[in-house]
Amino acid sequence: MDFIEHIEDLEEFEILSKLANNEADTKVDNALEQILDLSTAAHAARNPKVATGGAAQVDYNVSLALMELAQRLEPVQHHKLIEFVTKLQRQTAIDPSTGEPIKIQGETLWTELPSLAYVETETWREFGGNPCDEPTSPEMKPEQQRRWANANAFIAQLCQAADIRYGNSLGRIHPMDKCLRAIHTMQYALENEKNPPASLVGTAAMRAACMWFIYAADRLWANSRSGHAYPEICGAGSAGSNYAGRGWDGFTRDRWDVWESGLQEALAACSDEGEMKQLIGDALAHMKRAMSV
Numbered sequence: 001m002d003f004i005e006h007i008e009d010l011e012e013f014e015i016l017s018k019l020a021n022n023e024a025d026t027k028v029d030n031a032l033e034q035i036l037d038l039s040t041a042a043h044a045a046r047n048p049k050v051a052t053g054g055a056a057q058v059d060y061n062v063s064l065a066l067m068e069l070a071q072r073l074e075p076v077q078h079h080k081l082i083e084f085v086t087k088l089q090r091q092t093a094i095d096p097s098t099g100e101p102i103k104i105q106g107e108t109l110w111t112e113l114p115s116l117a118y119v120e121t122e123t124w125r126e127f128g129g130n131p132c133d134e135p136t137s138p139e140m141k142p143e144q145q146r147r148w149a150n151a152n153a154f155i156a157q158l159c160q161a162a163d164i165r166y167g168n169s170l171g172r173i174h175p176m177d178k179c180l181r182a183i184h185t186m187q188y189a190l191e192n193e194k195n196p197p198a199s200l201v202g203t204a205a206m207r208a209a210c211m212w213f214i215y216a217a218d219r220l221w222a223n224s225r226s227g228h229a230y231p232e233i234c235g236a237g238s239a240g241s242n243y244a245g246r247g248w249d250g251f252t253r254d255r256w257d258v259w260e261s262g263l264q265e266a267l268a269a270c271s272d273e274g275e276m277k278q279l280i281g282d283a284l285a286h287m288k289r290a291m292s293v
Contacts (some may be wrong), residue, residue, distance in 0.1 A: 011067035019080050020069050028083045054213045062118035070154035071147040083155045089113055089175055103245045110258055113175040123151055124181055135188050136195050136203040145204040152208040155181050156216035179223055182212045183236045190262030193240030197262040198269035201276050213283035221290035223251035260287055
C-alpha cells in the first residue's frame with residue numbers, strides 16, 4: 001500500500017471527502033462533530049506511556065486528509081474544507097481527567113492546529129507529487145501541476161479566512177496564516193533570477209502564483225501594507241541576486257510592485273487567449289481590486 005492509499009483508508013479522510021464532495025448532503029457541523037468524537041475516543045483509549053497515538057494521531061490524520069483532498073479538488077470545491085478548518089480551529093480539546101487543554105508537542109488541540117503546519121509544509125515541498133521536480137520546469141506532468149496549483153489555492157484560502165489582527169504586539173502567528181508560503185511561491189515565479197516571468201508562462205510556478213492573488217490578494221496586500229516580516233531562518237528574503245539589495249525580509253509594498261510587474265510581463269508573453277492568459281489576467285485584476293479597497 002502506498003502512502004496515498006493509506007490516507008484514503010483513514011476514517012478522517014472518509015469524513016472530509018464526503019464533506020468536500022457533498023456526499024449525502026454532509027454539513028460542516030456534522031463533519032466537525034465526527035472528528036471531535038474521534039479525537040475524544042482516541043484520547044480516552046490512549047496509552048499514557050506511549051508518546052504516539054491518541055488524539056495526536058487524529059490530528060495528524062486530519063491534516064493528511066485535508067492536504068490530499070486540497071490537491072485533488074479544484075479551488076471552487078475547497079469552501080467546505082476551509083469552513084471546516086475555521087470552525088475546528090475555534091475548538092479547544094479538553095482532557096476530562098484533568099480539565100486542562102490537551103497538548104500535542106506543546107500545542108493546544110485544536111486551537112493551534114498542531115500538525116497542520118508540518119503537513120502543509122511537506123505537501124507544498126512535494127510539488128504535487130515529486131519533491132525532486134522543479135515547479136519552474138515546463139516538463140512537469142500536467143496532473144502534478146494541477147495538484148500543486150490546487151494545494152497553493154487551498155493554503156491561500158486558509159490565509160484569507162484567518163482572523164489576523166495586525167499590530168498584535170504579541171507577535172503570534174495565527175495557526176491558519178501560511179502567508180510565508182506565498183513568498184516562497186513568488187520566489188519561484190516572479191523573483192526568479194534564472195527564469196524571468198515571461199519564460200514561466202504555463203508552468204506550475206506561475207499557476208501557483210496566480211492562485212495566491214486570486215484567492216488571497218486582500219491578505220497579501222494587507223501584509224504588504226503593514227510590512228509583515230519574518231525571521232531570517234524562514235527564507236523570506238530575495239531568492240536571487242537580482243533583488244538582493246532591496247532588503248526584503250517579508251512583505252513590502254516594493255515587493256508587491258515587483259510581483260505585479262512580473263505578472264504583467266507574463267501576461268504580455270501569453271501567445272493566445274488560453275487558460276494561462278485568463279489566469280494571469282484574473283490574478284492582476286484581484287491585485288488591482290485589493291489595492292482599491
